[in-house]
Amino acid sequence: MRKPGAAVGGLVGALVTAPLIAVFYLAWKLAELPFVPFNLFDWIARILPGRVLTFGIDSMVKAIRALRVADTSSAAKAAEQTMAVAVFLVAGMVAGALLFAVLRVTQARRTVFPGVVLGLAAGIAAVLATRSLGRAESLPPGVGALWTVAAFAVWGAALGRANRRLTLETPAAAGSADVVRVNRRRFLVSLGGAAATITVAGAVVGAIAGSKRRREIATGKRWSSGHALPNSGADVRPAPGTRPEYTPLEDHYRIDITTIPPVVDGPNWRLKIGGLVERPLEWNLDQIRKYEPLHQFVTLACISNPVGGSLIGTTRWTGASLQRILPDLRLKPNATHLKLSSVDGFYEVVALETIRNEPRAMLAYDWDGVPLTTKHGFPLRTYIPDLYGMKQPKWLQSIEAMDHWEPGYWVKRGWDQTARMKATSVIDTVSVDMMLSQANRTTRIPVGGIAHAGARGISKVEVRVDDGAWNEARLRAPLSGLTWVIWRYDWPFQPGEHTLTVRCTDGKGALQIAEMAAPHPSGASGLHSKSVML
Numbered sequence: 001m002r003k004p005g006a007a008v009g010g011l012v013g014a015l016v017t018a019p020l021i022a023v024f025y026l027a028w029k030l031a032e033l034p035f036v037p038f039n040l041f042d043w044i045a046r047i048l049p050g051r052v053l054t055f056g057i058d059s060m061v062k063a064i065r066a067l068r069v070a071d072t073s074s075a076a077k078a079a080e081q082t083m084a085v086a087v088f089l090v091a092g093m094v095a096g097a098l099l100f101a102v103l104r105v106t107q108a109r110r111t112v113f114p115g116v117v118l119g120l121a122a123g124i125a126a127v128l129a130t131r132s133l134g135r136a137e138s139l140p141p142g143v144g145a146l147w148t149v150a151a152f153a154v155w156g157a158a159l160g161r162a163n164r165r166l167t168l169e170t171p172a173a174a175g176s177a178d179v180v181r182v183n184r185r186r187f188l189v190s191l192g193g194a195a196a197t198i199t200v201a202g203a204v205v206g207a208i209a210g211s212k213r214r215r216e217i218a219t220g221k222r223w224s225s226g227h228a229l230p231n232s233g234a235d236v237r238p239a240p241g242t243r244p245e246y247t248p249l250e251d252h253y254r255i256d257i258t259t260i261p262p263v264v265d266g267p268n269w270r271l272k273i274g275g276l277v278e279r280p281l282e283w284n285l286d287q288i289r290k291y292e293p294l295h296q297f298v299t300l301a302c303i304s305n306p307v308g309g310s311l312i313g314t315t316r317w318t319g320a321s322l323q324r325i326l327p328d329l330r331l332k333p334n335a336t337h338l339k340l341s342s343v344d345g346f347y348e349v350v351a352l353e354t355i356r357n358e359p360r361a362m363l364a365y366d367w368d369g370v371p372l373t374t375k376h377g378f379p380l381r382t383y384i385p386d387l388y389g390m391k392q393p394k395w396l397q398s399i400e401a402m403d404h405w406e407p408g409y410w411v412k413r414g415w416d417q418t419a420r421m422k423a424t425s426v427i428d429t430v431s432v433d434m435m436l437s438q439a440n441r442t443t444r445i446p447v448g449g450i451a452h453a454g455a456r457g458i459s460k461v462e463v464r465v466d467d468g469a470w471n472e473a474r475l476r477a478p479l480s481g482l483t484w485v486i487w488r489y490d491w492p493f494q495p496g497e498h499t500l501t502v503r504c505t506d507g508k509g510a511l512q513i514a515e516m517a518a519p520h521p522s523g524a525s526g527l528h529s530k531s532v533m534l
Contacts, residue, residue, distance in 0.1 A: 004166040006101040013096020015195040016158040022202025029206040034144045036126050038259040041084030043129040050413030054520050072310045073253035080259050112160030119156020123149035223369030236476040239448025239488045241429025247313035255302045261375045262343045275400035278330040285379050291320035297479035303388035304519045308426045308528045314483050319364035322355045335401040343395040348408035360385045386454035388419045416522035421454030423512040425504035427530040443493035452484035457507030461487040464501045501529040
């Protein structure tokens with residue numbers, strides 16, 4: 001018997017795993033069956049040490065910025081999904097190599113049985129990993145699990161069949177060795193052609209099916225479409241090229257712990273309230289909407305946002321004040337904290353003292369006057385002022401009253417316990433093509449951007465040219481005390497190459513931290529600069 005080795009097994013593993021990925025993708029798009037590569041990637045992310053996960057996040061953001069991709073959150077999510085598929089493909093290659101290596105040194109008969117066993121084991125492991133994520137399923141219980149196991153069994157059978165076809169009797173004559181090699185080569189070419197056909201067909205049909213399914217958009221009339229912003233009459237106008245003061249919903253960043261957002265069945269969703277309460281409660285969304293609505297303009301930022309990054313956005317939030325809801329939770333006297341848990345497995349713990357002292361903390365159900373979209377946390381998400389997004393659970397499913405603090409999801413993985421927003425300022429634009437001629441025959445160039453310091457507000461923004469003095473910029477009235485401030489500085493024209501730097505002072509008089517620091521563990525710091533040639 002002449003048996004193929006691990007190298008051939010790795011090649012065959014790749015050739016049969018690629019179509020498996022395409023079939024999983026097609027089934028996901030057509031019937032909402034589990035897309036196993038994403039589920040396994042999310043499971044791996046859950047069990048990785050916090051340091052490793054943080055290194056991966058920081059490296060990804062740095063790479064995206066180096067490539068000058070404008071939408072960091074979308075690029076990061078696409079990178080995660082690409083890595084998930086790549087990891088799954090590599091795992092298939094390794095499985096094929098191991099199977100062929102084991103069969104080469106055993107006296108097992110030429111049969112597909114070992115491959116089927118491998119496939120069943122892999123399928124069961126995939127089901128268990130998916131179940132550990134705690135995701136809600138749109139299909140009847142067990143359908144996704146059966147599909148996953150069956151698909152892996154077929155994959156394993158394909159591996160076993162390939163091994164059987166490639167296991168050849170030792171040729172009787174030396175000259176027939178060339179025939180053996182040709183036959184193997186032909187089989188691998190045929191296998192590769194079949195794999196390519198299935199992979200391409202599955203990917204294309206899946207993509208078409210996905211595009212034909214109704215793309216989720218925020219339903220209803222948006223608040224911004226029929227109302228002027230509260231500072232529309234402000235004297236200071238943004239410099240041309242400054243980012244929108246009010247972020248369109250489609251452009252608001254999204255960072256979370258899964259490759260795809262969880263889909264929640266709105267009519268059947270319930271917010272479960274338990275722990276140290278007089279009696280457990282379950283509220284639907286209509287019950288939460290009956291509380292007096294709280295409307296507030298909010299700037300939210302991700303703690304992973306580098307200085308000058310795009311993981312920040314501003315919109316109008318609507319929801320119920322946690323302070324108003326608190327009495328109806330009927331907490332026991334020894335309750336000191338609330339654990340807020342999400343459908344995707346994310347959780348955070350907030351002190352009751354914080355809620356009692358902060359009427360702006362809320363359970364939000366609308367952005368810009370319309371219900372939250374799936375990717376932004378439908379049906380309910382949390383907002384606690386002055387804290388980064390890592391403290392704001394989306395897809396909220398439960399509130400548990402506790403008598404102690406415990407680290408939240410990201411704190412447990414090495415991020416800052418407080419996660420208080422740091423003051424930051426950014427130069428969005430140096431409008432060299434919009435020079436302003438002054439009455440005194442001088443020329444000025446509009447420079448502008450944003451400054452933000454959480455709920456503390458901004459009292460001053462200053463701009464420096466090269467190593468010169470700091471010059472105070474003009475501030476546009478903010479949308480609220482919780483949003484960024486648009487600033488503008490009309491810079492006297494100076495020919496040559498220059499570097500402009502910006503800094504801000506928060507509403508309490510604290511100057512922005514100038515020392516450079518990476519986002520991990522407590523948020524990025526440092527001064528933002530932009531170089532221009534005039």
